[in-house]
Amino acid sequence: MTRKQKKTLLRILLAAGLLVLVWVLEPDTAWLLPDWLSWLPLAPAAVSQNGAVARYAPGWLTGAAYLIPYAVIGWDVAWRAIRNIKDGQVFDENFLMAVATVGAFGCGEYREGVAVMLFYQVGELFQSVAVSRSRQSIAQLMDIRPDYANVERDGTLVQVDPEEVAVGDIIVIKPGERVPLDGTVTEGTSALDTAALTGESLPRDVEPGQEVVSGCVNLTGVLRVTVSRPYEESTVAKILDLVENSAAKKAKAEHFITKFARYYTPTVVFAALALAVLPPVCKLADDALGLGLLPSLGPGEWMMWVHRALIFLVVSCPCALVISIPLSFFGGIGGASRQGILVKGGNYLEALAQVGIVVFDKTGTLTRGQFAVTQVHPQGMTEEELLTLAALAEQWSNHPIARSIRSAAPENLDWERAAGAEEEAGHGIKAVVDGCSVWVGNDKLMEQAGADWERNPGQEGTVVHVALEGRYAGWIQVSDREKEEAAQAIRELKQAGVRRTVMLTGDIPAVGEALGRKLGLDEIHAGLLPQDKVTWVERLLEEKKPEERLAFVGDGINDAPVLSRADIGVAMGAMGSDAAIEAADVVLMDDDLTKLSAAVRIARKTLAIVRQNIVFALGVKFLVLALSAVGLANMWMAVFADVGVSVIAILNASRMLGKIR
Amino acid sequence: MKKTFRMIDLDCANCAAKMEQAIGKLEGVTAVNISFMTQKMTLEADDERFDEIVAQAVKACKKVEPDCQVVVK
Numbered sequence: 001m002t003r004k005q006k007k008t009l010l011r012i013l014l015a016a017g018l019l020v021l022v023w024v025l026e027p028d029t030a031w032l033l034p035d036w037l038s039w040l041p042l043a044p045a046a047v048s049q050n051g052a053v054a055r056y057a058p059g060w061l062t063g064a065a066y067l068i069p070y071a072v073i074g075w076d077v078a079w080r081a082i083r084n085i086k087d088g089q090v091f092d093e094n095f096l097m098a099v100a101t102v103g104a105f106g107c108g109e110y111r112e113g114v115a116v117m118l119f120y121q122v123g124e125l126f127q128s129v130a131v132s133r134s135r136q137s138i139a140q141l142m143d144i145r146p147d148y149a150n151v152e153r154d155g156t157l158v159q160v161d162p163e164e165v166a167v168g169d170i171i172v173i174k175p176g177e178r179v180p181l182d183g184t185v186t187e188g189t190s191a192l193d194t195a196a197l198t199g200e201s202l203p204r205d206v207e208p209g210q211e212v213v214s215g216c217v218n219l220t221g222v223l224r225v226t227v228s229r230p231y232e233e234s235t236v237a238k239i240l241d242l243v244e245n246s247a248a249k250k251a252k253a254e255h256f257i258t259k260f261a262r263y264y265t266p267t268v269v270f271a272a273l274a275l276a277v278l279p280p281v282c283k284l285a286d287d288a289l290g291l292g293l294l295p296s297l298g299p300g301e302w303m304m305w306v307h308r309a310l311i312f313l314v315v316s317c318p319c320a321l322v323i324s325i326p327l328s329f330f331g332g333i334g335g336a337s338r339q340g341i342l343v344k345g346g347n348y349l350e351a352l353a354q355v356g357i358v359v360f361d362k363t364g365t366l367t368r369g370q371f372a373v374t375q376v377h378p379q380g381m382t383e384e385e386l387l388t389l390a391a392l393a394e395q396w397s398n399h400p401i402a403r404s405i406r407s408a409a410p411e412n413l414d415w416e417r418a419a420g421a422e423e424e425a426g427h428g429i430k431a432v433v434d435g436c437s438v439w440v441g442n443d444k445l446m447e448q449a450g451a452d453w454e455r456n457p458g459q460e461g462t463v464v465h466v467a468l469e470g471r472y473a474g475w476i477q478v479s480d481r482e483k484e485e486a487a488q489a490i491r492e493l494k495q496a497g498v499r500r501t502v503m504l505t506g507d508i509p510a511v512g513e514a515l516g517r518k519l520g521l522d523e524i525h526a527g528l529l530p531q532d533k534v535t536w537v538e539r540l541l542e543e544k545k546p547e548e549r550l551a552f553v554g555d556g557i558n559d560a561p562v563l564s565r566a567d568i569g570v571a572m573g574a575m576g577s578d579a580a581i582e583a584a585d586v587v588l589m590d591d592d593l594t595k596l597s598a599a600v601r602i603a604r605k606t607l608a609i610v611r612q613n614i615v616f617a618l619g620v621k622f623l624v625l626a627l628s629a630v631g632l633a634n635m636w637m638a639v640f641a642d643v644g645v646s647v648i649a650i651l652n653a654s655r656m657l658g659k660i661r
Numbered sequence: 662m663k664k665t666f667r668m669i670d671l672d673c674a675n676c677a678a679k680m681e682q683a684i685g686k687l688e689g690v691t692a693v694n695i696s697f698m699t700q701k702m703t704l705e706a707d708d709e710r711f712d713e714i715v716a717q718a719v720k721a722c723k724k725v726e727p728d729c730q731v732v733v734k
Contacts, residue, residue: 004670080727087724093673128672135698248694248703258678322674323697330698 001129008125012118015073019114022065026111066110074101074117091265093317100313104635107303107310112635116314123643127323130650134327137334137657144196144215144236146180152224162214163231173223179216182234183225185209190221197239198590199339215239238581242342246333249345250326253610257325261318268316268625275629276309304631311628314638315621324613324649331656332606340589341599348585351568352603356548357540358498358596361533361562362505362512364555365572366519366593367480371400373408374461374481377454378474384410386474390466392418393431393440401462401478402429408476424448428464439467446472461511479511485594487519492597496604499548502540504533533562541567551586553596570596606656613649620645663692663705664715667732668722671700676726683721689714702731 001009074097081098084090097120104113148159150172157172162180165171170186173179179192191203194216203219206212212225215236231237283297329346336343343349360366378386391409394402395418418438421431427448428441439449441464446453451467454475461479465472483489490501502523505512512526525536541550552559552566555573560583563569571584573591581587588595624641627633671677677697684693684704692705702722706714719731 083727084725093675131698135700244699244701245703248696261675261678262682317675319673319675322678326674326696326698 002132005125005128005132008121008128011073012121012125015069015114015118015121018069018072019066019111019118022069023111025065026062063105063108063110066105066114070101070105070110070114070117073114073121074098077117077120078102091269091316093319096265096269096313096316100310100638103306103310103313107307109307109635116635116639119639120314120643123639123646126647127319127643127650130647130654131323131327134331134650134654134657144178145240146178146214146236149180150174150177162234165227165231167227167230169227171225171227173212173218173225175218175220175222177218179212179214179218179225180236181214181225181227181231182211182229183227184211185223186226187224188222190223191219193217193219194590197235197340198592199341199595200590200592239337239342242344242581242587243333243337246343246345249347251329251346251350251610253350253607253614254325254329254346257318257321257614261322264318265316268312271625272309272312272316275312276306279305308628308631308633311633311635311638312625314635315624315628315641317642319642319646321614321617321649323646324617324653325610327650328606328609328613328653328656331653332602335656336599336602339595339598339602340592341595341602342581342587342589343599343603344585344587348568349603349606351549352551352586352600353607354547354549355498355551355568355600355603357500357502357544357550358493359502359504359537359540359550359552359562359566360521361552361554361559362503362507362515363480365553366486366503366515367482368591369480369555371404371462371478371480373404373476374479375477376408376474377457377476379472381468381473386466386476388413389433389438389468389473390440390464390476392433393421393429393438393466396421397423397429401464404478405464405476436469440464482515482519483591483593485592489593489597490520492594493600496597496600498600500540502536504528504536506530530559530561533559534565537562537565541565570599572596609652609656613652616652617645617649662708662711663703664711666702666704666715668695668700668702669730669732671695671697671726671729673697673726676729679725680722683725684718687714687717687721690718693718 077094078098081092081094084092084094097117101113101117104110104116146162149162149165150157151160151165152170152172165181171181171183175190185206185208187208189205189207191205192212193203194213195201196217197213197215204216206223211228212223214234280297280302283294283301286292286294287296326346329349332349333343333346336349343352363369373387376383376386387405387409391406391413392415394405395415418431418433421429423429424441424445428439428445430445431438431440439445439451443453443455443465446465446467449467450470451465451472453465453467453472457463457475457477461477464476464478465474466476467473493501500523501521502525503512503516503521505524505526506528507526509526513524516524528536537550537552544550549567551568551570552562553570553572554563555571563571563583563585568586569584570586570588571581572588572593586599588599620641624633624637628638674697677695681693681695684690684695689707689710690704691707692703694703695701696703702718704715704718715733719733722729722731
């Protein structure tokens with residue numbers, strides 16, 4: 001608790017004590033007093049034992065006694081109300097509470113007046129504590145800011161602020177420390193805990209030459225790292241900036257609530273005024289004109305209407321809504337970021353909850369983006385021999401396919417066995433291995449070699465044929481493998497309510513379709529050029545239902561136009577990639593596709609809580625308004641409808657801070 | 662120019678909305694955002710008159726919630 005909150009708590013306790021004290025002194029409760037205090041009560045005659053003439057203390061004395069606790073608890077509210085009216089802020093909550101409580105005093109309901117103010121303050125205190133709690137727990141989620149960096153200067157280690165470290169400096173990261181800046185490891189090996197960034201609990205091993213990302217925690221060994229970017233451009237600074245600014249992009253629900261609050265309060269205040277004045281005046285007019293349409297104004301009826309109007313005022317504060325809705329969104333964004341899902345604003349969280357169509361890029365999103373040998377079909381030799389031949393022939397090539405064949409070949413090959421490689425552009429390679437001619441490539445090359453090759457054998461990738469001395473030796477299929485979790489992620493999206501899943505790829509149709517079917521996608525559009533992807537997304541945007549949103553998921557590297565065209569652009573595997581963080585609306589820090597369905601689930605839960613809060617708060621408020629208009633509600637209900645509802649709404653919103661899986 | 666300010670004792674979400682509205686109406690302000698959750702104000706305004714606009718914005722905040730302080734560094 002802050003000092004201000006402690007002070008309020010003290011005032012609440014003091015005022016509560018005083019209120020009870022004064023209450024006890026009132027006539028109908030004075031019998032609680034011991035005999036020796038019997039001179040104290042405000043209306044001693046009222047409890048006189050023989051039922052002698054009741055002699056009440058004057059009303060103003062009771063009122064004055066209640067003013068003491070009222071002043072203790074409510075002076076600041078009254079003071080702020082006056083000051084704000086002077087500044088032209090008429091309908092603020094201070095004013096409403098002041099008028100309602102002073103009005104209650106005017107009606108002779110001293111006890112209610114003090115109690116309403118007391119409960120209002122209790123509620124405010126509770127709100128303040130709850131909000132600062134959730135603010136803190138969100139701040140903890142984002143506690144990835146490094147405090148210092150160990151820089152090597154003149155042979156000694158100095159602890160400095162990460163912002164003071166220059167590019168090219170060598171920093172030392174000891175076990176248990178946070179990586180302060182992005183850089184490349186020059187010395188040492190270790191495991192890094194990336195959980196704060198990616199939500200991934202499995203540590204990542206690093207060794208010299210590899211990049212480390214700021215915000216991770218070094219677990220096992222000492223690392224020496226050459227800094228590659230200044231702090232302001234480091235991953236950690238970017239993420240913090242992004243999350244902190246996410247509150248700036250407000251969701252529609254937030255806009256609705258601020259707009260609503262702007263009209264709600266004045267409307268209720270004028271309704272209260274009308275309620276206090278109109279019924280009695282109508283009755284008076286009716287009497288004066290002798291129409292007899294209405295029952296005549298009874299004694300004390302003015303008071304009754306004023307009292308009902310006061311209840312209106314207490315209920316008219318919109319704070320429950322105005323606090324709980326941004327709190328829910330903020331909690332949702334915070335909870336998501338803990339799992340390595342960065343959402344750039346409440347509006348995107350809202351859109352994510354309504355997502356009906358998800359469009360995937362293939363390479364790097366549904367697949368790993370790395371080619372690997374998936375099938376080997378030798379003819380007249382073993383698989384190993386076929387791979388060896390191909391690897392030896394392709395040893396000088398830097399093409400991804402050649403590289404994947406090399407990594408699939410047996411280790412410790414004698415690379416000297418091959419010589420005289422000749423590249424046939426676009427077709428393959430001719431080389432001499434162990435003195436025999438070897439052709440490695442596509443159909444055209446086989447034709448050249450004069451081999452009788454198998455036509456179109458593979459379906460899911462690029463096929464490389466091999467011929468030895470003009471005889472067909474078999475084929476190797478190289479393809480980009482799908483991510484292990486891809487099929488599960490798509491299933492989860494469907495469960496979360498996504499209607500249509502679409503894959504767009506530049507790959508040949510046979511390859512794309514085989515993968516799409518395997519993963520359970522609804523639609524596959526293959527053979528697309530980059531600009532075709534934009535056209536497709538635009539077509540899908542036209543086809544979607546009005547309340548639906550379309551998300552595009554890509555690796556963020558060369559799909560920026562599509563990312564920005566979609567309602568929600570999601571970039572994956574963004575750790576360390578600035579372009580992706582920049583271009584997308586939702587950023588998945590690692591490669592895990594199931595994070596996408598997690599993001600949708602978090603978004604839906606957030607929106608559900610927002611909706612609950614709006615319906616609940618407005619429902620209770622309107623109910624109490626209606627009841628008080630017909631005289632069925634009292635001040636206590638009104639106080640509940642104000643602060644009680646706020647507190648419940650805040651507690652509901654803070655559920656977002658828990659972990660959602 | 663765009664700058665972010667910390668706000669101390671911004672106690673009520675409705676006040677934040679009101680401040681935002683008031684500052685948004687100031688001349689030279691292109692965009693303003695007050696986040697009740699992060700207790701921060703992001704102000705985007707004309708470069709030449711930035712300091713003056715900040716002063717006006719602080720005044721506008723004081724008007725809505727006198728107890729709230731804007732930390733101007």
